[in-house]
Amino acid sequence: xxxxxxxxxxxxxxxxxxxxxxxxxxxxxxxxxxxxxxxxxxxxxxxxxxxxxxxxxxxxxxxxxxxxxxxxxxxxxxxxxxxxxxxxxxxxxxxxxxxxxxxxxxxx
Numbered sequence: 720x721x722x723x724x725x726x727x728x729x730x731x732x733x734x735x736x737x738x739x740x741x742x743x744x745x746x747x748x749x750x751x752x753x754x755x756x757x758x759x760x761x762x763x764x765x766x767x768x769x770x771x772x773x774x775x776x777x778x779x780x781x782x783x784x785x786x787x788x789x790x791x792x793x794x795x796x797x798x799x800x801x802x803x804x805x806x807x808x809x810x811x812x813x814x815x816x817x818x819x820x821x822x823x824x825x826x827x
Contacts, residue, residue: 720764722760723760723762723782723783724755724756724757724760726781726782726785727755727756727771730775731756731775734776734801734805735802735805735806736805737743738752738756740809741771741774741775741811743769745756745773745775745803747763747767747770747771751763752768754766768782776801
């Protein structure tokens with residue numbers, strides 16, 4: 720039976736993220752992330768699970784239960800731009816993410 724830890728590792732691999740990148744995106748320490756993806760498979764507190772899910776573009780429910788909900792992202796595959804962003808160096812990616820965020824805020 721797949722666990723939170725299994726699904727977390729699968730999503731990290733699927734997106735091609737490093738542990739350092741995910742820890743940065745979720746604003747957690749790498750040591751904490753290692754506890755969640757390690758063989759012990761510790762369950763994170765709810766607020767950390769939410770940040771991990773957002774960073775991975777999945778729901779907390781999916782990470783915990785493996786079940787997809789209607790609120791899941793309609794795209795099963797990351798878009799080409801997401802794949803391209805994941806291949807960029809972290810400082811460049813952060814700059815582009817912030818720029819896109821500013822444009823999105825301006826539009827709303």
